Amino acid sequence: MKYQKLFTPVKVGSITIKNRFAMAPMGPLGLADANGGWNQRGIDYYTERAKGGTGLIITGVTFMDNIVEKQDPSTVPNPNYKPVQFVKTSREMTERIHAYGSKIFLQMSAGFGRVTIPTNVGDIPPIAPSAIQHRWLDKTCRPITVDEIHMIVKQFGDGAFHAKRAGFDGIQIHAVHEGYLMDQFAISMFNLREDEYGGSLENRLRFAREVVEEIKNRCGEDFPVTLRFSVKSMIKDWRVGALPGEEFEEKGRDVEEGLEAARLLEAYGYDALDTDVGTYDAWWWNHPPMYQEKGLYRDYCKMVKDVVKIPVFCAGRMDNPDMALEAIEQGVCDVIELGRPLLADPDYCNKVRSSRVEQIRPCISCQEGCMGRVAEYSLINCAVNPQAARERVTAYEPILAPKKVLIIGGGVAGCEAARVLAIRGHKPELFEKGSRLGGNLIPGGAPEFKEDDIELANWYACELDRLKVAVHLNKEIKKDDVLKNEYDTVIVATGSTPKVFSLGDDEHVYTASQVLLKEKDCGDTTVVVGGGLVGCETALWLAQHGKKVTIVEAMDKIMAVNGPLCHANKDMLEALLPFNNIDIVTSAKVTGYQDGKLSVTIDGKVTAIPSDSVILSVGYKEEDSLYHELEFDVPEIYLLGDAKKVSNIMYGIWDAFEVANHI
Structure with missing residues (x-):
């Protein structure tokens, strides 16, 4: 099997992971209960990724500090808020995950410091190593005291003890990475202290050292502790990040210091380094949009791999199985991390293992359903997978009798509706007036950096073919075509048309779609x-x-x-x-x-x-004329996608899923 090496075991500390895939940590917003434990959505969410074949699950960030930087316990779980509740809910989750042969680490945070997101943590006094500028707010942070550092370190030990009791296989520390509180200590730009936690690199890493020593002391030397680690900061100035290929003076941690830090962190007792680059001041590195190249951390991971003996994890748009295989074979890293790809498709690993790569639903790096919703609504979801973090409430509804459903339009809404209807056992029939499925994904995916939009269109075509959905291309449906056939249900997903206006010499005035599709030069x-x-x-x-x-x-x-x-x-x-x-x-x-x-x-x-x-x-204008021609003649009729309201890919897919799952 081509990808067999991706399914060889790897050791992290004392434990063995069954394959080379880990679920990258992503903020578990919306997955906590009011008492600092996991709610049912969180338990189902992580279990589904274990069921899908992922070797190691790393939870999103959890807090354990109840004293210095207090958080609402319903934001994300907290093992120290009500330990009995945390252990009880965690135990259910870890036992279910272990049933699939997967391991699970709890990611624990030292805090946000100067990068606190106001919508998530409320109006708290921002702290930092020194009196420095806040990332988002026009405020100066309060320097944290030595006693407060010691309190946080102790709480790490307490939290890890409860995690081990709850069945977690290890801990990931959050983080000398992305400019969070512990990273603020490690970066001289942010750390202006003159005590034992400031000055030399060893002093600036003292916080990270004390945390791993405390956890090992409380939980045993054989209890794995890994670290989220950014080898380079990519900071041009306060709140200003560098772009790929840009020449700049690094104001944060440069590669030379990053590699020295990696050596020290290994010596301190960390069992693996989960490596990337960036900070909140250069956020597009840690949370790479489609404008970043695939596998953007590989060179940096290889640098770290060459100077340490512990395993190195590599995330960062590593969703191409061929790229992942090459990274393992060439010694770039030991473990491939999948974050957003596992939001989009929890069965990613099983599909790679069984050579069903064409069935993997692609992440399009839009970050609408994940980071966008995390920041705005404290919820983690996925634009292309409506079931992500909602597995139980969006489970496929059983049907009493199959219905014959007409779907007019082959954009994302029409395709998603057809897919869901077919899975549930209905008999959808889809008509698209164009020559291929995908709707606005096709012009939208024309730029090279939007290649995954085309992949999503191709995935829908593949899935509808696999599900044996009757698809008719180059066929425009009129009112009479609908009425003369006996359909139980009609879905109108006829999309939208670009808004245009005359400027005089209209012979050289084009729409964006015309140029993107190379219909016009x-x-x-x-x-x-x-x-x-x-x-x-x-x-x-x-x-x-x-x-x-x-x-x-x-x-x-x-x-x-x-x-x-x-x-x-x-x-x-x-x-x-x-x-x-x-x-x-x-x-x-x-x-x-x-x-x-x-x-x-x-x-x-x-x-x-x-x-x-x-x-x-x-902008675009809804193309809903056919729906209004039919709305009083068809008993069960729905309007979906841009035809209902011009929006983004996420709501086109989500609305279609909701409707199609309840027909």
């Missing part, structure tokens, strides 16, 4: 009218292909109407535009296009922008 210079997500991504793609691009936006900033976008995605895209020499004009009104010049009014003054073409990216 924009020339060497072009102006994108509309600075939303589609407009900005179109502009970036064109600039990366050598075009001179200007974005003109009517509002006072770009991407103002898109949201909530994950900060990592939005901030990186905003930084990439000027980095790729894209001019941005805001608070501007487009008035006409003639003789190769676009007239733009800014503050009452008209400016002419020379361009070979104009690309309109000013």
